Amino acid sequence: MKLFNPHDPRHLLTSALLVLAFLIPFVIGSNLYYLTILILMLIFIIYASAWNFLTFSGQGSLGHAAFFGLGGYAASLMAVKLGLPPLVTLLFGGCFAALIGVLIGLTCVRLREWFLAMVTFGFAVIIQTLIVSQLAPVTGGWDGFPVPKLVPPSFPGYLMIEYYLVLLIAIVIILIFRYLLQSRIGLALAAIRENEVEARAAGINPVPFKLFAFGVSAFVTGIAGSLEIFHFGYITPEIFGIDLSFWPIIYSITGGLGTLAGPIVGTIVVTLLWDGLNSLGLTYARFIIIGVLLVLIIIFLPRGLVSLPDEIKKRLKKRRS
Amino acid sequence: MDGTIGILSQVAFWGLYSGCIYILLATGLNLIFGVMKIVNFAHGEFLMLGTYITFFLFVISGFNPYVLLVGSIPILIIVGVIVERLCFRPILGTGKLNEIFISLGLIYIFQNLVALIWTDEWRSMRSPFADILINLGPLQLPLDYLIIITVTAMILVSLYLFLQKTALGRAIRAASQNRRGAMLMGVNVERVDMLTFGIGAGLAGAAGTLWAVSGQVFNPYMGSIPAIKGFAIIILGGLGSIPGAIIGGLAIGMVENFTAFTLGGSWKDAVSFILLIVVLVIRPTGLFGEAEE
Amino acid sequence: MKRESVLFVFLAICLTFLLLSSGCTEQQPSGDGGEVRIGVVASMTGAASTTGKDIWQSAELAAEEINAKGGIYVKELGRSVPVRLVQGDDESTREGGQKAVSKLITQDKVDVLVGGYSSAVVSAHQAIVAEYRVPYIISGGSSTSVSHRNDIDTSYMFFHRPNTDDSGEASILFVDEVVRPALIGKFGFSEDRPLKLAVIYQDSPFGKGQLDAVKNVIAARNLRIEIIAEEPFKMGESDFRTVLTSVKAKNPDMIYSVTFLNELVPMTQQARRDVGLNTLILAIENNDDPDYYKGVGVYGDGQVMESRFSPYAVPRGSTEMATRQFLANFDKKYGGFAGMMGAATYESVYITKEAIEKAGSLDKAKVRDALATLSMPQMMEIMKGGVISFSPDFRESKFDLYVVQLAMDQASGEPRPFIVWPDNLKDREFVVPDWYSPGSS
Structure with a gap:
């Protein structure tokens, strides 16, 4: 496996994107607004990639906000109660989310897709209820609690440092996903996704692989959740909201399900579109446009925006012949 | 006040009432699932459209709102047919979760279209029978709830008769039991799909009318949670089984209200999902679901 | 092939929007003191949008009135300058609120922020406001967990609402x-x-x-x-x-x-x-x-x-005229009634005017100090002692x-x-309704 091949246009594009990501604060200026948008965008790229990783195993989730929030709560409680630096507790947040993810996965691996979607959705509702009722003495209930920032604001240019930290984390995570998918695990996951019965016949036991996918996805989602909270500096149970479960789905589908680049492209395009429509003063129409885009892409471009160049090439070829 | 029995039977009655709404939603979902093997997560938006259509027909015409079922059901059938034709037919037989994803898009479109046209303020209406109370043993109940329960029963009976006695109904049942077989027998399954989806949407529309008439408030975002619960019900009751949907709907209505009574209102939504997860851990195919396909 | 062209046309439209809108955000004139910029943090979309509209429209009404009377006099500039409102839609979410507030601060370079509604949304952008030290008159966030925070410097935040x-x-x-x-x-x-x-x-x-x-x-x-x-x-x-x-x-x-x-x-x-x-x-x-x-x-x-603010029961006294005038103007401009949050935001814009004129400057620290020692006559909502002023501890105004x-x-x-x-405001005596039945004794 070669990390960089100058003759592969996809590699060139990726490297161009990377260079852009590193230079962008210098190009557009390191002001608060741009950095806020960029950091949130990166966090959602991580989140959407984690959600998308689950679909590689043929599973899906409608309640990933559960892991997003659990990661956030675990990491911030750890940071507040033990006074550990956020960068350390981040990992703890991920691990906690992964643990719960595997437990949920245990019930889910035997379920059909629709059931799985329901269980995950319901799980997010249950967790939020728990956090604000029975667990309120620890979690602060609806009031939430303040959390230290990823980089203390007393540092000069702390937001810039935060941006590069999140960028680095995002790159590492995507490289790990890339490695996993090209390894034998990735092949097994693909086999299970395409046809579980045949995979079984070929001697692959789907259960540990599906659990693994669930655990990894929950782990990375938990990290994304912790990052968001350490960025905001305050945690409230709104982190389990339904909209937070749906955004990674929208990003991944728009970009391209089951591709590594899909969630990245999807997050960038949809966020820019969203903020753009916002500054045009569109309110409800914004949601309608996103909804229509989603429906059109599912029907006409099932492999998402990343497949657009191929589709255009195909069309041109057809016209020529 | 004759003590606990009176209170418990009153809570059970509220369970029965909220069960009616769930039954209409779940029956529609199950009918659609039976024939098309898809799940429409945007089903709650049909419920929401039903409440709005009832509200505006009521404001314009001033008719008795129960009569407006004659308006809300056909309009929703047409909406359902259009949605099936434009959105669900093109993805039939593609990726496993595509129908869930497309429903997400539909949810955004419907909710915000309604908000754009009619604003997203909460609305409510009042039934002309609002002041009439009926004495039933220890309970004193508003007439409206008795009408709502009767209307639900009537709708279910007519649906049963339609499925059993008419040619179209038989075609739906045939397609539901064996799609390919029905196709071979000359049933136009695409038409059956469209019709079934329409009927499902119509049932949700009827639920919308009943929701509005009972004096409950509504806004463009009110449909999602009832619909998701409707889906939990059909998993509990067994996918494709209409008696299952009725029993499941009643069960969820009861469980929710008794939970609100004992654990408190904040657990009302969560408890349906806890029940669902527990059932699925024990029986991955649902309570009355058939074994693996 | 026709079906796919639908998608391409749609994508093209989206792209145009993208380009257009990114162009829009660039064209903000830098703060040269030619106007007073007030950022209004309001939920124009999402769960709280009904209240959000109320907040924005009431702020607009106040700004129009102030501008019709010549604007705000800034002593340092030696002249009156008009008010310009900038809308920040928080989308009723924490993420949306953070984006909106950071845009208001760095892109629109607002002098003062007003508005803010849901406690959860406000808590997620308080840290930015604390860091950039922009005076923020918050009319929502009624939970004390928002106003009594001590992990960040809230000295630039002023709460014009009764807390829970x-x-x-x-x-x-x-x-x-x-x-x-x-x-x-x-x-x-x-x-x-x-x-x-x-x-x-x-x-x-x-x-x-x-x-x-x-x-x-x-x-x-x-x-x-x-x-x-x-x-x-x-x-x-x-x-x-x-x-x-x-x-x-x-x-x-x-x-x-x-x-x-x-x-x-x-x-x-x-x-x-x-x-x-x-x-x-x-x-x-x-x-x-x-x-x-x-x-x-x-x-x-x-x-x-x-x-504290009612569309029908207007308390008699010094606030009556102002309230009736406000309700009438709001109805004339937008059709309908303004709500409690609108009234508080309307007052917040006037509080901003008062503070800037008192500070004689648009300098944020000076405006903050003016707010901290502010004492202006009540407008529509009845305040303790008849004046709007912010408490020294958590900078909350006190309502009657x-x-x-x-x-x-x-x-x-x-x-x-x-x-x-209470007795000093009442129109009528409280009566136990005929239909009322008490709990058993």
């Missing part, structure tokens, strides 16, 4: 001073019988905060009020029948409800009609809205509500809250509110 403790205290004092004696008088209870109160509250920071405040007031003042039930419900609930049945079984003398308007309307109807719970329901200030009176209809007759009781108005077919407490 304030409104809880006013309501409970009314219950103790008026309702309890009235019940004792009417039903011949013994003097030491505690009033049995059931609390039905929204499961949210708002509801939880009120519940705590009620408990604290009762304990601190050692009042003869006993809380016999605490029933939470999910935000947006419309079916309270079971919760009310359970409350009825406990025989309360009164219900303290912490709700949004869309919850109070079905709750009141279901209590009186469906469950036959003939008891008083005390509601909280945010429900004092024309939609409540319209929605609740005949079932609202005799009910009580704590309030009142309680209204509803009575049916035959002409409109809706109930109308009348102030019954």
Whole structure:
């Protein structure tokens, strides 16, 4: 496996994107607004990639906000109660989310897709209820609690440092996903996704692989959740909201399900579109446009925006012949 | 006040009432699932459209709102047919979760279209029978709830008769039991799909009318949670089984209200999902679901 | 192939939007002191959009009035400059709020921020405001967890709203001073019988905060009020029948409800009609809205509500003219009534004007200092001592809250509110409604 091949246009594009990501604060200026948008965008790229990783195993989730929030709560409680630096507790947040993810996965691996979607959705509702009722003495209930920032604001240019930290984390995570998918695990996951019965016949036991996918996805989602909270500096149970479960789905589908680049492209395009429509003063129409885009892409471009160049090439070829 | 029995039977009655709404939603979902093997997560938006259509027909015409079922059901059938034709037919037989994803898009479109046209303020209406109370043993109940329960029963009976006695109904049942077989027998399954989806949407529309008439408030975002619960019900009751949907709907209505009574209102939504997860851990195919396909 | 072109056309349109909009955000003139820029943080979309519109429109009204009279006089510039409002839509989410506020601060370079509604949304962007030191007059975020934060520097944040403790205290004092004696008088209870109160509250920071405040007031003042039930419900609930049945079984003398308007309307109807719970329901200030009176209809007759700004019950005195003028102007411009949040935001814009003129400068630190020592006459909402000023500890303004009781108005077919407490403001005496039945003794 070669990390960089100058003759592969996809590699060139990726490297161009990377260079852009590193230079962008210098190009557009390191002001608060741009950095806020960029950091949130990166966090959602991580989140959407984690959600998308689950679909590689043929599973899906409608309640990933559960892991997003659990990661956030675990990491911030750890940071507040033990006074550990956020960068350390981040990992703890991920691990906690992964643990719960595997437990949920245990019930889910035997379920059909629709059931799985329901269980995950319901799980997010249950967790939020728990956090604000029975667990309120620890979690602060609806009031939430303040959390230290990823980089203390007393540092000069702390937001810039935060941006590069999140960028680095995002790159590492995507490289790990890339490695996993090209390894034998990735092949097994693909086999299970395409046809579980045949995979079984070929001697692959789907259960540990599906659990693994669930655990990894929950782990990375938990990290994304912790990052968001350490960025905001305050945690409230709104982190389990339904909209937070749906955004990674929208990003991944728009970009391209089951591709590594899909969630990245999807997050960038949809966020820019969203903020753009916002500054045009569109309110409800914004949601309608996103909804229509989603429906059109599912029907006409099932492999998402990343497949657009191929589709255009195909069309041109057809016209020529 | 004759003590606990009176209170418990009153809570059970509220369970029965909220069960009616769930039954209409779940029956529609199950009918659609039976024939098309898809799940429409945007089903709650049909419920929401039903409440709005009832509200505006009521404001314009001033008719008795129960009569407006004659308006809300056909309009929703047409909406359902259009949605099936434009959105669900093109993805039939593609990726496993595509129908869930497309429903997400539909949810955004419907909710915000309604908000754009009619604003997203909460609305409510009042039934002309609002002041009439009926004495039933220890309970004193508003007439409206008795009408709502009767209307639900009537709708279910007519649906049963339609499925059993008419040619179209038989075609739906045939397609539901064996799609390919029905196709071979000359049933136009695409038409059956469209019709079934329409009927499902119509049932949700009827639920919308009943929701509005009972004096409950509504806004463009009110449909999602009832619909998701409707889906939990059909998993509990067994996918494709209409008696299952009725029993499941009643069960969820009861469980929710008794939970609100004992654990408190904040657990009302969560408890349906806890029940669902527990059932699925024990029986991955649902309570009355058939074994693996 | 035709089908795919639909998608391409759509994508092309989206792309155009993208380019257009990114162009839009670039063209902000730099702050040269030619105008006073006020950023309005409002939920124009999402769950709180009804309130958001109210906030934005009221701010617009205030800005227009100020500009019509020549703007704000800034001593340093030696002239009056107009006000320009910049809208920041927080989308009713934490992420949206952070984007909106950072855009207002760095792109639009606003001098002052006003608005802010949901506590969760405000808490997620407070840190930015603290860091960039922009004066922020917050008219929402009623939870004390927002205003009493000590992990960040909140010295630039000013809270122009009663917090949950304030409104809880006013309501409970009314219950103790008026309702309890009235019940004792009417039903011949013994003097030491505690009033049995059931609390039905929204499961949210708002509801939880009120519940705590009620408990604290009762304990601190050692009042003869006993809380016999605490029933939470999910935000947006419309079916309270079971919760009310359970409350009825406990025989309360009164219900303290912490709700949004869309919850109070079905709750009141279901209590009186469906469950036959003939008891008083005390509601909280945010429900004092024309939609409540319209929605609740005949079932609202005799009910009580704590309030600070009412569309129908305008307290007599120095604020009456200003309130009637505001309501009339709002109706003329937008059609309809302004709500409590709108009124507070309208005042916030005027508070900004006062502070800038007092500071004589647009310098943020000077404006902040002017706000901290501000003392301006009350405008529409009645303030403690008749002046708007911010407390030295957490910079919260102090309101004189009142309680209204509803009575049916035959002409409109809706109930109308009348102030019954405190004594210096009241239009009428509180009466125990005919249909009321107390809890068992």
